[in-house]
Amino acid sequence: MSTSLSNAPYHHGNLRHALLDAALLMLQRDGEAGLGLRDLARAVGVSPAAPYRHFDSRAALLEALAVTGFQRFTAAMNAVAASQPPDLLAAMGQAYVRFALDNAALFRLMFSPQLKRDNRPGLRMAADAAFATLRQVSGGDTASGRIAALAAWTKVHGLAVLLLDDQIALQPGEDIEALIGAIIGQQ
Numbered sequence: 001m002s003t004s005l006s007n008a009p010y011h012h013g014n015l016r017h018a019l020l021d022a023a024l025l026m027l028q029r030d031g032e033a034g035l036g037l038r039d040l041a042r043a044v045g046v047s048p049a050a051p052y053r054h055f056d057s058r059a060a061l062l063e064a065l066a067v068t069g070f071q072r073f074t075a076a077m078n079a080v081a082a083s084q085p086p087d088l089l090a091a092m093g094q095a096y097v098r099f100a101l102d103n104a105a106l107f108r109l110m111f112s113p114q115l116k117r118d119n120r121p122g123l124r125m126a127a128d129a130a131f132a133t134l135r136q137v138s139g140g141d142t143a144s145g146r147i148a149a150l151a152a153w154t155k156v157h158g159l160a161v162l163l164l165d166d167q168i169a170l171q172p173g174e175d176i177e178a179l180i181g182a183i184i185g186q187q
Contacts, residue, residue, distance in 0.1 A: 016054040018044050023065055027105045032112070037061060062109060063120050069110040070126035073099055077133040088137050093156040093184040094177075100160035107160070159183055 022043045026035050037051045037058055055061040076095055085091035100107040109115070115123060131149065138152055139145025159180070162168050170176060 015044075015046065015050060019051055019054060019061075020064060020068060023061060024068065024106065027065060027109065028103075031105050032062065032109050035061070059115075062112075063115060063123050065106065066110045066112070066115055067122050067126040069103065069106040070123075070130045072103075072106075073110070074126070074130045074133055077130065081133065081137070087185075089152060090181075090184050092134060092137065093152065094180055096156040097160045097163065097180050097184070101163060104164055107164070111157075156184065 019040055023035060023040055026040065026043060035058070037055065038048050040061070041048045041051050051061070055064060073096075076099055077092055080091050080095045081088060083091070110127075131153070134153055135141070135145055135149040138149035159168075163176075163180075168179075170179065
């Protein structure tokens with residue numbers, strides 16, 4: 001059985017980008033445990049040694065994927081803010097939960113305890129940038145703004161994880177988007 005993500009021959013101009021794209025697909029399909037550099041090389045049609053020119057280890061690949069996830073998440077939060085919804089904090093909360101549900105494996109990797117942010121400056125910066133989007137609408141750089149942002153984050157993160165883990169059962173006829181909106185709208 002082939003592990004290739006495409007039957008088309010691979011021609012790359014940017015191997016790092018191609019590896020990350022393929023790794024994201026593999027992560028979504030197989031989860032973090034199914035992601036290896038050799039399988040990744042096979043998936044993009046390069047030698048087994050080629051990924052090591054961009055990622056010196058599997059841990060470095062996972063970090064790069066998590067950084068990509070935080071960058072995508074930050075872009076999604078900025079897009080919500082740019083749309084100027086009537087309740088920006090609630091709209092960002094709903095977008096947070098939707099991002100988690102739509103990108104379950106990536107979301108879990110982004111918040112994985114195995115990726116220690118303190119030891120990975122790129123990951124720390126990407127995570128901090130994502131948190132800064134929430135902090136801006138929660139009161140800014142004040143101590144109370146930080147607490148408000150943390151309170152909002154714990155609420156939406158908890159909801160996202162409960163939904164991902166199937167701990168919240170939908171009632172017959174219940175719409176998940178309406179449920180998320182109702183929960184996020186509660187103060």
